[in-house]
Amino acid sequence: MRSSISIFWRRKDSYYKVLLTRCKRCGRASFFARDVCPYCGSSDVSIVKSSGRGRVVSYTVSYFRTDSNEEYLPLVIALVRLDEGVYVTGELRDVEPAEVREGMEVEAVLRRYSSDDPYGLIYYGLKFIPVIKRC
Amino acid sequence: MRDVYIASSSMINISRHFNRGYKELAGAVVKDVVEGASVEQLDYMVVSSMLAESSLNQLDLATILTQHLGLKPMPAIRVDTGESSGLAAVEIAYSLITAGRADTVLVVGVEKATEFPTRVTNRFLSKVLDYEVEVLRNITPPNYAALIMKEYMKKYRVSREELTVWPVKMHDNALRNPYAQLKFKITPSKVLNAIKISEPITLYDMFPIGDGAAALILASSRVARKSGKEVLLVRDVVSATSRPLYLRDDITRFESLATLISMLRRKYGFRIDDAVCEIHDSYSIYAYIILEELGIARRGASYKEVENLVYVNVSGGLKARGHPFGATGVYQVSEVYNVMVKGVGGVKFDGAFGLTHSMSGPDYNSRLCLLERVV
């Protein structure tokens, strides 16, 4: 087994939703739910849910092989600016690497992150996919 | 504060040492460095290794090493600051002596990065990023190097081809270094056409995986004087941490490194032109940014100046000398010591200062070691 079930379970809200830590002292918001502001260290924070929508600022197509990602390669890893103005890095799925564009609208959906060896846990969490234009 | 000198240094060649474990690698450099130091006793040992728990299945590496090597019982401690662990060990050793807690400290950096297949080692080394926030979400260190490289190319209108000059230069330098892992020349087209790691980064923009060990003995002036080693002073070792990539306002800057270099400039009035440097070029793009943060090159234009740099990464850098993680920072100090005192492959630096830079991830932490010639 590679990962800890309790570590994942404890942070599940941050994997299943795009959560932001909003600081009442410095006013900045940051990706991931924390009990302190990573900018100023204040504990006077509130956790808010992001819409999960944003735009690709930059991206890379990754072939870097680890024994927990090899069945998913290549991965597209993107720097996304959420509609709330907060930056997050994460995986982009459901799009051919050649079709990814800077400025592309994306939204967060639940996908599989990885799985432990044969009888272990499967880890699910949010990844980004291109926003499907409904006409 | 008490002065600290380098009494002796030792390295082994970086390679895939399949037939030697960490005990043999560390043992070789410890024996050599002790013989070279002519000190009567060792007061402390500081060991650095990044992957001990993951790769060696070993906790408390420092104690196990003293037992295995039959060293006289002494305080021994292992430090981990990710990829900069080696320089953190030097930092601790320096602090022990300046604080008067020790007169001679043995620093050992050792890494066995080839005990598992590369894809497993790749997972281990990815844990220098935040496991809960980054690693579990499938982000790996070269992805960040790639995002930074693209941003840099966009910001300064630099082409991918123009950024091949660094790895080519590092491979040239490594030809002179007997301890280097990659001793062959490469060309810009070889860099561009190598297998992709994380676009636009290719295999030749990245360090190779290898095993290594390096050791230093640091000594107070009282001890160094007695053994005639008052030659190279460890002026200071400073370090800082910074924010994760996704919380940075400008990903083409290395803030903690910038803080450290301005601190050293203010405190010691030293100029980078008077220094021979070893920098942490884990990815080519990081080399360009580091050169700019250190003031060796102009922002956005460092690739134009690489050709003329004689005294930066004489060793071949992480790119070609190699990057045995926890040992790398110790290699760098040993290399600067050699190039200032003895000369390496026909290159000798006669100026006053030596500077080594080590970091983990994209400047998640940075450390600088300033060395100064006293005779």
Ligand SMILES: [Zn+2]
């Ligand atoms: Zn704050």
